[in-house]
Amino acid sequence: NDRMTPGSMTELLVDDTPALRVHFDGEVPANSARYFRALVLWDFDGSSWTREGWRPQLDLETVEAGSAETRYEITLEPTNRPWLVALDVPLAPPENARMTYDRTLYARNRIDQLRQYQLRSVLGYRLDESIDPRDRARALRLPDGFNPKSLALARQWRAEGRDDNRVIQAAMELFNASFTYTLSAPMLGRDSVDDFLFNTRAGYCEHYSSAFVVLMRAAGIPARVVTGYQGGWWNALGNYLLVRQSDAHAWAEVWLQGRGWVRMDPTAAINPARIEAGETATSGGQDSYSGSWLRQIRNRLDLVNHLWTRTIVQFNALRQKSLLQPLGIGAAEQRDLLLALAVLVASILLAATIWVMRSVRSKDGDALDAAWRTLRQRLARRGLTDRADEGPVDYLKRIRASWAADPALPALEQLVRRYVDLRYSRGAADVADVQAFARSIREIRAPRALDRNPRRAT
Known part of the structure; x- marks a missing residue:
């Protein structure tokens, strides 16, 4: 959503449905670099973060690349929202989309069906080394009459002579020392950041990013909230990255002199020992499903959905x-x-x-029929005409009438009876029996040719 209120993302973080899938042209980014940027939230009213403020300038925040470009393709599930997701930080908008000054991507229409688009991003960068004065003022603005304890704490850090880096370090150390990551966060009151920092000390990414940005602004450091996704599961068989709704995440960006906007993830500062076990999802790229056999199966089965999407739906x-x-x-x-x-x-x-x-039978049946046809062909060459409409029992009668005194007759009778047994007395003939039947036909001595002269026959 374009509004973030600490505690509002819980349903999303337990939603295991796919959000997007990513195909990379080259090397796949490490898990720690998989931050997918969706929205930048500048404005805080005391309880919620939004991007409602008007920005008259249309020039983009400048990007100085510190790494090679990463090229990739995203297949985004329907969201019924107009904004697109991109690996942090995108260089240009995809086709039929636009990029706002803070590098948020918007499609022309709401995403009400699968959307596939190509992007270029750089993972190492300097973003907007020279900040616009209006952006600076907006990134420092806090509502009057809210969270007095939090503001006093940040100002105390400044009064102690700490520079920007040491203020950031103090906030991270505070979270690491005594805070707990949990999706079962208590409800917060009117002064939500004060409640979180000094009372409950438990929450997830929304709580930490919101509190962190308030502390930074109170200390005079321009800061803003960024929402999107972090992490994902790499499907080696399908060669794509699966990002689920439960990978939704919120982090912060602070503006530092000489560095521009720098990503800060206060959730990642939580002591791992203070992350509650048994949660259905964690933020900051930690996948608590990784030990769940059900999650592993669902990840692998997603390949079927992915192939269906690419070949049929699209x-x-x-x-x-x-x-x-x-x-x-x-x-x-x-x-x-x-x-x-x-x-x-x-x-x-x-x-x-x-x-x-063609009435194709099983493999064994084909071999049996072939052997039977071989026998009838051999006897046809000895004068016994072959009739397609004649069954094996009637065929045996003609053999007896034709070669009543021939020494080969007993063996022929036995072969016909074996064929009847193999074909009609069993559900499926054994392979060894069929092979033995074919071998007997090859080895049997055929009768003498019949005398076709009626007078001599008489």
Whole structure:
């Protein structure tokens, strides 16, 4: 959402549904660098953070790259919101989107269906080394009459002669010493930051980022809240990063002389021993599901959803028009697609019909039939005509009538009876029995050819 109130993100942090999937062109960023920026929240009314203030300047905050570009593609699940998510920090907006001065990305319309877009980001950077005076004033503004204890603490740090870095260190050490990370955070009163810092001392990323920014502003350090996602699970089989709603996160940015806007994650300062066990999610990239076999299974099964999304759901008009490019049709019209579909369906039906007409049996049945056909072909060459409509019992009668006195007759009778037994007396013939039957046919001596002269036969 574009409003953050400490305690409002609980339902999101226990939501295990996918939020986005990321394909990287090159090296995959380390988990500690996977901060996906969504919104920058500047304005605090005493209880909630928003971005409602008006910024007349349209120039972007400048970026000085300190690392190579990271190129990647994001598939964003529907949010019914217009803003897009980008790896911190994006260099330019994707197609059909715009970038605001604080490098927040907005689509032209609300994201009410899957949105796929390409981006370039730098993980190491200096952001806006020279701050606009109006931005500085906005990043120091605090509402009157709220959180007097928190303001007094930050001003005390300054009175002790601490510079910006030591003030930041004091806040981080405070969180590490006596605060607990939990999703079961107590309700906060009117002075929410005072309640959190001096009473409950328990919460999650919203509580820590909100309190941290208030302390920084009270100490004269420009600061703001950033919301988005952190971490994710790398699917090595599908070669993509899965980010779930439970990876939602809030952190802070402070403006420091000579460094510009610097990311600070106060949640990461919590002593690991003070993170409550049994929670369904933690922030700062720590995945408490990592030991859960159910979570591991769900992560791997997401590959099916991902493939379905890329091949079926995203089969949009543009991809449909390019479908017939391999056939030399650059931009297929609807009639071309319908014709191609009709040909494809007809081909499938024809292939299925041929397959059915062949009456394909199991592998064992095929071998048995082949051996039986070999026997009938050998006897046909000796004068016993083969009839396609004749069963093995009637066939045996003709053998007896044709070769009543031939020494090979007993062996032939035995072969026919074995075939009847293998084909009709069992559910499935054993492979060894079929092989023995075929071997017997190859080894049997065929009868003498019948004399086809009627007078000599008489």
